[in-house]
Amino acid sequence: MHSPISWVLNEKGHVVHTISPAATVCEAVRGMRTHGIGCLVVTEAGRVVGLIAERDVLMRCIAAGREARYTPVRDVMTTDPPMLRPDSTVGDAMTAMTDRRTRHLPVVNGDDLLGLVSIGDLTRWMTRHLQGQVRSLESYIQGAYA
Numbered sequence: 001m002h003s004p005i006s007w008v009l010n011e012k013g014h015v016v017h018t019i020s021p022a023a024t025v026c027e028a029v030r031g032m033r034t035h036g037i038g039c040l041v042v043t044e045a046g047r048v049v050g051l052i053a054e055r056d057v058l059m060r061c062i063a064a065g066r067e068a069r070y071t072p073v074r075d076v077m078t079t080d081p082p083m084l085r086p087d088s089t090v091g092d093a094m095t096a097m098t099d100r101r102t103r104h105l106p107v108v109n110g111d112d113l114l115g116l117v118s119i120g121d122l123t124r125w126m127t128r129h130l131q132g133q134v135r136s137l138e139s140y141i142q143g144a145y146a
């Protein structure tokens with residue numbers, strides 16, 4: 001929980017898939033399909049201006065009766081998404097995801113986009129971390145009582 005998010009990024013990689021706010025929702029969905037991911041970070045002039053995730057497409061485009069081929073990303077994206085800094089912890093990320101009900105968090109340092117973590121990345125990290133702790137405790141107990 002106290003591990004810096006930069007450790008998760010170092011393992012996962014720093015590539016972030018982005019899209020322009022002027023692109024269409026259809027182009028955004030194609031981008032998600034191409035990369036096998038559930039969101040794109042929306043950037044303009046190198047700055048993060050929003051995030052478009054599968055849920056935004058469903059709720060604000062499809063359910064709202066908008067035509068994905070003609071609707072710009074800026075009309076359905078989540079503006080002002082919660083973001084992390086490189087010194088944020090895994091615990092900070094889990095709190096932000098729970099409190100703000102989001103599954104993806106860009107990591108930024110000022111205007112620099114350093115990476116993105118998903119709820120799946122955190123679950124993977126926590127599972128591995130907890131398995132390591134369980135193994136250490138097991139060997140400690142076995143050693144102590146051997």
Ligand SMILES: NC(=O)c1ccc[n+]([C@@H]2O[C@H](COP(=O)([O-])OP(=O)(O)OC[C@H]3O[C@@H](n4cnc5c(N)ncnc54)[C@H](O)[C@@H]3O)[C@@H](O)[C@H]2O)c1
Nearest residue numbers: 015016017036037038039040041103116117118119120121
């Ligand atoms: N997180 C969700 O919104 C969601 C919803 C329904 C199902 N799922 C399923 O759960 C599993 C894990 O999903 P997940 O939580 O890791 O989300 P995900 O499927 O969006 O992410 C998969 C991987 O791609 C990375 N990624 C996502 N968007 C990115 C971007 N714009 N730039 C760079 N990397 C990006 C993530 O960090 C993660 O490592 C997947 O099988 C997915 O289909 C996820």
